[in-house]
Amino acid sequence: MAAEIEPIVGRYIHLRMGGRPYRVYFEEAGKGIPLVCLHTAGSDTRQYRHLMTDPAVTEHYRVLAFDLPWHGKSTPPPGWHEEEYRLTTEAYAGAVMGFCRALELDRPVVMGCSMGGRIVIPLAAEYGKELRAVIGLEAGYQVQPWFDNTWLHHPDVHGGEICAARVSGLMAPQSPEETRWETLWGYMQSGPGVFKGDLYFYFQRAEADFHGYMARIDTKVCPVYLLAGEYDYSCTPEDTQRTGTHIQGSEVIIMKEMGHFPMSENPDHFRSYILPVLEKIRTRE
């Protein structure tokens, strides 16, 4: 019997961001419209492995995902051991656009989840002409803090265990046990302080900035799709609805029996929501 080998290919690219050199890991599969996928805080590209092995997606899309510096198989910058990692809007947007430009992607679709869903808002506002569409999963322009995140990087607590335990309840009870636990396995592996540093961006009070971004988005140039799982109590469906009302022409889709990690906690169920969106984007032109 032939070995089962997935079509996903992983490589490394060297990028300069904010004047510093980075070795960035990325994966891709498929041919067609570039679809750049952004993982959640404290995790990595493995969250998109199901999307990348779905022929219904890869038939029309070149699906790419990169590990943000400090995450997965991307290295932190030289000197990381003497600094506290903190993600900012500028650094995050710069990393995404730097990756797209370095690979000379032609008007990619950018899809991100959670913090990746939040960053698509400034991306659509600032770089809408370079993008074909953005998809925000569990994307709120301002979510409310509910946990003391200092515990995520604290010598009295095991980092991997607490990162996973903090997010486990954000998934829907209907999602399969196997994929829920694989999602948590990803959370158990980030470097010390990385999840906390990502959440600095995710929870940062920047309502004025984000109101500016949302008002500037032209959805005729760069359509915006916002998908929210009903079981996500971090970025609630109400948070996503509120974001949608501020982005004129955006489309909000509430996913039943789904939580904060749609692409990895229940990939089969996610297909029923994401495939029509990808079809809409593809046939729009």
Place this chain on the structure above:
Amino acid sequence: MIAKLPELVNGDERLVWRGRFLAVDFLVEVGDIPYYVSIQSGRITSVDRGPFPMRPWRFAVRATAEAWEKLWESVPQPGYTDILGVMKRGEARIEGDLQPLIANLRYFKEVLAAPRRLKGGV
């Protein structure tokens, strides 16, 4: 339901194993009824219904009776999948010295949701 925690927890070998380094006394309040729960090596050694004035505890988890019932539904509604979700809704409070709770968060979330199993949940 809280009174059933010893049988629910101590009969679950893997759950006890996850709490194997734990020795702690904590308070659970269901509405205005306090329960003092003692844990040794991941096993629940006692659950005492209070009040017991001046009895100390490391941390307290307090929620309305309605919120606990919703947490314990076999398939919980959105917002009630774990105690942190109930807290975010403003229907639970977690107070005191949280280090043992946070260092064993998966264990405590499973302990506090264990009555779900009496209703066929997991």
